[in-house]
Amino acid sequence: MESLREEFLQLIGRLHNDICRRLELADGKAQFTADEWERPAGGGGKTRIIRSGAVFQNGGVNTSAVWGELPAGMMKYLNTSHSSFYACGLSLVMHPRNPFVPTSHANIRYFELYDKANNLTDQWFGGGADLTPYYLFGDDVVHFHQTMKNACDLYGSELYERFKRACDNYFYNPHRQEARGVGGIFFDRLRTGENCDARHWLRFVESVGYAFPDAYIPIVNKRKAMPYTANHIHWQEVRRGRYVEFNLLHDKGTMFGLNTNGRTESILMSLPATVRWEYDYQPVHGSEEEKLIKVLKSPRDWL
């Protein structure tokens, strides 16, 4: 019987191909280019980048498997005295050109901790998928959440509710008092153990991984040909600024990657291509832009 780690690595390899192929079909013009990289302190990854597409201005789908000593700061952060780690996962962010097509992010990951005698002492799965629209289409948000709920339900009827709230809590910019987007699901420290079949959470993250293109791509196809103006782009770029703020100020994945000497270009491929900051920018009262902000300030139950 294969190790959990090996089985997960095979899963993310298959997903990498499947998701990239389906995103390329949705784009219709650009193709992913691949970079393989090694991490000097242990491990490496495969970064696939799409740029200047018909639909996607930029985006990336990465897999990586890295290991080594835990830096002191990360031991403190993880509240552990473990001395080394193994982490692998798939992570993607897509930034569409058309402001009516939302940005989306998804990630599944597997983590192991080892003690000083190199015994495996803790292991867990984590991940999630969330949607960041620039304009609010209720149907799109419901479709995204429903697809994620379907992916969760087989593994526990309470999971969607729990992971939906965790997502609203996690993708939050406290300094703006608003959510990054309209959420989805987020989960971490899903431990395999005595009370849980070792493959239960593996099957679950597989379900989430394959649900992502079903959740996102129909929205892309529905909105990608909608006409837009320079004003819509302006708003999209202002909102992308908030995306950058979240990723650089608050995102734990970015922090973990940079603090463990991860590959900077693969970590920061999550940032949008063109971004704008304007002092004290306020949307017009009663506008579509203001409608989005209202939802970001008080997250809704979509289902």
Next chain:
Amino acid sequence: MESLREEFLQLIGRLHNDICRRLELADGKAQFTADEWERPAGGGGKTRIIRSGAVFQNGGVNTSAVWGELPAGMMKYLNTSHSSFYACGLSLVMHPRNPFVPTSHANIRYFELYDKANNLTDQWFGGGADLTPYYLFGDDVVHFHQTMKNACDLYGSELYERFKRACDNYFYNPHRQEARGVGGIFFDRLRTGENCDARHWLRFVESVGYAFPDAYIPIVNKRKAMPYTANHIHWQEVRRGRYVEFNLLHDKGTMFGLNTNGRTESILMSLPATVRWEYDYQPVHGSEEEKLIKVLKSPRDWL
């Protein structure tokens, strides 16, 4: 005799007016607009913003005086068991439109810590001024450093050397292994105490504050009419991305402001208006862009 605090507040008030007036003259078109704000937990500030100028795309010159309880995270960060603080200062960032005009930042600040019985137990000055060019003109960098050295020399012949190195160390993006810019001076925890006349460092930060326009504005005037192309702007926007990365990932002032519930719009006025990220962007071999990177990777002694 006035308190140190009161004297410093008067200094930053005068500097606020003087620096804004001189920057407006350099711009020739735009004027600063003022926002006064209050911090619910104690204090407030005056934010002056310039936008869509002939020379400055965006920029801000802020003064603030804030006080209150130290959040637990900040006590840990400052490595202190003090329970409350008082902080005031002037902080500015200017982002020019023309890629041959450098971005510049300056700051002077005064900080007090109080124990639980509300006795003043520690107080210090901090600050600095640094230059972030997009294209390297050696003469400009030398002028900036020389002006800062002149401002330092009267207060100690060793100060410039010490604060120049501190600046190179502080304004550094470890995840890019490069400096944010070509440096200047940076200093913190300059304590007034038994061995030091109480007004020594106050006079010093006054000297630095008044030196800033002398250091920066002649460079602005020298370069602001230079013709540039879309390629120069592209490079400027990529480099501005590194500026955003430093400010959001590493800058202690940004972290302190956001963690003490400072006014977000006044803190993030430091970010440039239009910014670009491109995966694994590399300047052309032998180009002017590459020359800049080489200097950022190994900081020079300019004087």
